[in-house]
Amino acid sequence: MTTRTRTASALALLLAVAALPTSAAAAAPETSHIEGQLPSGAAYMMDVPADWNGTVLLFSHGYRPKGAPNPAQNAPDDSTKSLLLKQGYALVGSSYASTGWAVTDAVPDQLATLATFKDRFGAARRTIAWGQSYGGLVTTALAERAPRRIDGSLAMCGLVHGGxxxxxxxxxxxxxxxxxxxxxxxxxxxxxxxxxxxxxxxxxxxxxxxxxxxxxxxxxxxxxxxxxxxxxxxxxxxxxxxxxxxxxxxxxxxxxxxxxxxxxxxxxxxxxxxxxxxxxxxxxxxxxxxxxxxxxxxxxxxxxxxxxxxxxxxxxxxxxxxxxxxxxxxxxxxxxSGTSAFTGKLTKPQLDIHTIGDALVPVQTESALKRTVTAAGTSALLRQAYVDNAGHCTFSPAEQLGALHTLEDRIGTGKWRGTDAASLNSRATAADPTTPARYVTYRPTPYLRPYDLAHPGDGR
Incomplete structure (x- = not known):
């Protein structure tokens, strides 16, 4: 395993600080940016602010076609990443060792990234798995298969209906x-x-x-x-x-x-x-x-x-x-089925968010997951919320942070609070008043052909 720490030289840092107004220089926290490679060949990336709040966010990225570039990714977008670092979160994530339907690489690589983080920075007070699109499938797989490694999960526009x-x-x-x-x-x-x-x-x-x-x-x-x-x-x-x-x-x-x-x-x-x-x-x-x-x-x-x-x-x-x-x-x-279908047996809280106008991963996938966890008797651990927008994973930074803070509240209190649209919008606006908050009350229709490990004979 190799690591490469990217930090400014002492002289460059001194010049940069001297160029800033005194108040800005005093307020600007230093972030450690770490990149490296896992034994599997997957790349990893870590950003840890100097005022780390003790929470690690493990981000699982979306589907990358075979042969596509495959860099490490530790946040859904730059704007959301910047807001999270300012709030003190440590952000980590890997590339997965291969592209395509890479769940058999993704889950162990993400867990290895957590282990690497712990070796370098120490144990986290709280670890949250989150991911977008195909990364929502990876996140849900982590929630089912490695619940002791995380405290909760947030699947965004995810393939939570399974492979x-x-x-x-x-x-x-x-x-x-x-x-x-x-x-x-x-x-x-x-x-x-x-x-x-x-x-x-x-x-x-x-x-x-x-x-x-x-x-x-x-x-x-x-x-x-x-x-x-x-x-x-x-x-x-x-x-x-x-x-x-x-x-x-x-x-x-x-x-x-x-x-x-x-x-x-x-x-x-x-x-x-x-x-x-x-x-x-x-x-x-x-x-x-x-x-x-x-x-x-x-x-x-x-x-x-x-x-x-x-x-x-x-x-x-x-x-x-x-x-x-x-x-x-x-x-x-x-x-x-063995690699990419779900049992519904959650042991930690999971929050899902989905846009209602998603053509690639239709919002009805949430109905499939709801059916699965209900059959497994763990529906009390799942909450689902819906954003009134078209497109796949077209969430604003505010909407993503609002969901994250709602999940954190559930982890901290042991009770779901504020999962209705109005409360989510309020949290989203408080987290980032510059981008939209569009949660709505919504109930998706049934998924047309569900298949899960709680109902292995289905799919017709």
Missing amino acids: VANWNNTLDPVFALKTLLAPDSGIPLVDFPDQAAATDAANTLTSAVDSAQATAAGRARIALAAALHNIPGWNDPSQPRPAETDWDSREANQYGALKGLVQLPAFSWRLEAETRAGGNMSWNTGVDYARLLGKSSVHKEVTALYKKAGLSLRADLASLNKAPRIAADPSAVAWM
Whole structure:
């Protein structure tokens, strides 16, 4: 293990302090910035303020595709990081030893980073695991598998439904697109032999989606596919927010998000995950797509657009239910279940926050986790809160700090207090009055195809 401490030289520090007004120089705390490498090869990063408050925040970063840059990360963004350091928190995090669906590396690497911190700075008074997106899955895995190493967890926009449910739910929309828009294309949806095959399949299906968007019937079918992933009609903060019954604008927004799903997660990212799992870990055998649509958060839009197009929704659903199905490789399911599914057996408090307009990791994933912890009898340890914004992980620094302080209050008092929207907004504004506080009272619809270790026979 090697470490490299980045600190200014004594002369540079003296000059910098001399250049500041006396009050500013006296107020500016010194932060130790440490970078190094774990035995696994993962990089780690630590920032520890001179006035450390005794709390360590272990940050788990989001998904990084195979071959992407893989630096260590110890906070969700620079603005939030700066605020946390000013409040005295120590921030730590690793890169994970590999990219892609790297949960088998991420959990031990994050725990090793905590151990390295303790060796250098001593024991923390309190340790909180937190993370975004895929890092929310890693955070929840840490909460279940290493509860003695942390005091609580904060999952933000997380894949808290687990890996099996994630890949099943990624399969459903592309199965609908292929069946209804490109039935004779012959493109594979699983078991890609190599990256070229996955890329060709994604490009072929994207072309079919682009062509379909030009017709009323095509747009209705795109909306149906989007509904099977619970893609909301407002999912990009740069988009105007459509009216609740502005079906055309909502479908146009879903169209862009669905293309993004096809281009990366459904094919290229799936290939990487299948390689780790040793085969296809998804299935739609036994799935009733009419039933799934009936539970979708956007089923009213689909019905309206089919009616407008003069198209039979019943006939298309029958086509989906009659189409040849995809069976999973049992050993691949076992690997994904064993590494990336949850029992729901929390022993420390966990707070989840999620934007309601998330297309990549829909807010309904929170319903899946709620179902899991309820079955395990630990629902008293879980609280979930919702931010009224579009996009994936589009939280403000204020909203993230408000959630963190709420979790800290629970850890300190042993009771959940102030988890309602108004209280969270008040805490968020107090933590950072310069950025938005948009918590709202919200209850997501059910997750369409949940799978967890409390209900191992589910997924249909």
